[in-house]
Amino acid sequence: MNKILIVEDSKFFSSIVKHKIENELGLSVIVVDTMKAAKLTLDVRRDDFFIALLDLTLPDASGTDIVKTVKSYGLPCIVFSSVFSEELHHELNELSVVDYIIKDNPSSFDYLVSLVNRFHNNKNINVVIAEDSKIQRQMAAHFLKRFNLNVIEAENGEEAFKIVEEANKSKTSKIELVITDYEMPKKNGFDLIVSLRKKWNPNELGIIGFSAADDKRLPAKFLKSGADDFVHKPIQPEEFISRISHNLNNLEQINKLHIAATRDYMTGMYNRRFFFKAAISAYEKAYKDKAQLLVSMIDVDFFKKVNDTHGHHVGDEVLIKVAKVLETEAREQDLIARFGGEEFCLFSVGMNAEVVGNYLNHIRQKISELEFDGSGGKFKITASLGATVKKFDCLDDMINEADERLYDAKEGGRNKVVLSR
Numbered sequence: 001m002n003k004i005l006i007v008e009d010s011k012f013f014s015s016i017v018k019h020k021i022e023n024e025l026g027l028s029v030i031v032v033d034t035m036k037a038a039k040l041t042l043d044v045r046r047d048d049f050f051i052a053l054l055d056l057t058l059p060d061a062s063g064t065d066i067v068k069t070v071k072s073y074g075l076p077c078i079v080f081s082s083v084f085s086e087e088l089h090h091e092l093n094e095l096s097v098v099d100y101i102i103k104d105n106p107s108s109f110d111y112l113v114s115l116v117n118r119f120h121n122n123k124n125i126n127v128v129i130a131e132d133s134k135i136q137r138q139m140a141a142h143f144l145k146r147f148n149l150n151v152i153e154a155e156n157g158e159e160a161f162k163i164v165e166e167a168n169k170s171k172t173s174k175i176e177l178v179i180t181d182y183e184m185p186k187k188n189g190f191d192l193i194v195s196l197r198k199k200w201n202p203n204e205l206g207i208i209g210f211s212a213a214d215d216k217r218l219p220a221k222f223l224k225s226g227a228d229d230f231v232h233k234p235i236q237p238e239e240f241i242s243r244i245s246h247n248l249n250n251l252e253q254i255n256k257l258h259i260a261a262t263r264d265y266m267t268g269m270y271n272r273r274f275f276f277k278a279a280i281s282a283y284e285k286a287y288k289d290k291a292q293l294l295v296s297m298i299d300v301d302f303f304k305k306v307n308d309t310h311g312h313h314v315g316d317e318v319l320i321k322v323a324k325v326l327e328t329e330a331r332e333q334d335l336i337a338r339f340g341g342e343e344f345c346l347f348s349v350g351m352n353a354e355v356v357g358n359y360l361n362h363i364r365q366k367i368s369e370l371e372f373d374g375s376g377g378k379f380k381i382t383a384s385l386g387a388t389v390k391k392f393d394c395l396d397d398m399i400n401e402a403d404e405r406l407y408d409a410k411e412g413g414r415n416k417v418v419l420s421r
Helices: 011-024 035-048 065-071 086-094 107-122 134-146 157-167 189-199 218-225 237-262 272-288 303-310 312-329 353-368 395-411
Strands: 003-007 028-032 049-055 077-081 099-102 126-130 150-154 175-181 206-211 229-232 293-300 335-340 343-349 372-374 377-379 383-388 417-420
Touching: 003 011, 003 035, 003 065, 011 028, 011 107, 028 035, 035 049, 035 065, 049 065, 049 107, 065 077, 077 107, 099 107, 099 237, 107 237, 126 134, 126 157, 134 150, 134 175, 134 237, 150 157, 157 175, 157 189, 175 189, 175 237, 189 206, 189 218, 206 218, 206 237, 218 229, 229 237, 237 272, 272 293, 272 335, 272 343, 272 395, 293 303, 293 312, 293 353, 293 395, 303 312, 303 372, 312 335, 312 343, 312 353, 312 372, 343 395, 353 383, 353 417, 383 395, 395 417
Parallel strands: 003 028, 003 049, 049 077, 077 099, 126 150, 126 175, 175 206, 206 229, 383 417
Antiparallel strands: 293 343, 293 383, 335 343, 372 377
8 A cells, every 4th residue: 555546637747746756755656547547446456555646637527526536435635736716625625635736837746746755654653632622623633634644632731741751652652743722721732832842852742832812922922832833723724734744844854864863874773973972871870870781892703705705785784684683682772883894882781790691692693693695605694792791980991891802702713702790
């Protein structure tokens, strides 16, 4: 269910849209040029599509006929047309289309592709609506669900905060956007925003305020309290969705920048810079609390030989698969980073010293079980691990100790763990 259906009789327009979507988004596009062809396609392949892009003027259909037909299959629709009227706008809104785009300039193509991308990504995004009016809450939820978002409703600010707090303990159910009314029982919109901002900054959680109150200063009050945007009620669907899109796009862009700054581009692991930023403060706290500490340096054996024999593309695959083993087999609370080349570092707090040896040997064994396709057929690799649970005055000294034990592992024949206690 990862394809897009385009119903458009203009080959010029459909070819441009198809090309941009497939090249910029990596999504598959199927194009048909009549309502009859659309029906035949959906009769056989409805489950292949997650959205349809529809022209309103077709050889065998006019007006909103094609919209009603495609909607009858339960498929969300984006409409594009060269004409516009208030009557048509109202009718499309009644049909709950995702959006309506005028084919009047080249920027329409970019907006359409951006809209498709936003709709596709929204299926993984959770939004909380805090509103004490059931009618207003359900209306806002309807617009958001139309936009493919997962919506959780809250009757007041106190309930909304608890939902966000509980959900954000898990990576899979994380809340990315909160939409809150101003006047609510138990905790009003301002108090909710202040509470949320104490725990999550604007790079982590988007907040949009909305209200029907006739106070021109209200938007500024919301923004100064920590909201990212404000919408007046009654909600206008196009404005509401546009602001939602804008804020979610900003969050995604910030997240991409954060990943670029903290992650290794090849393996996706944390990079050396982030490792020290996160580990130093954790080390100081653990040292003060007298908690057990572990640092291990992990190095792929004979990695240069892998590159020289099988090529750098195979060497890259080795690093990616080793990184995957480290992230899969290590404890969730442990910090692992690629230090550079074929070298990785693991930092752990609170692990029982008696199980450290078995823990590291398990990781070493999992790496030795990896298999790769090389120039002369299948081959395997090994890794050496140097580690220490000795406490030093600073993290750098502990890393240096682990590095020296890694040297001992290499000198001792490789594919082994050398641990100092």
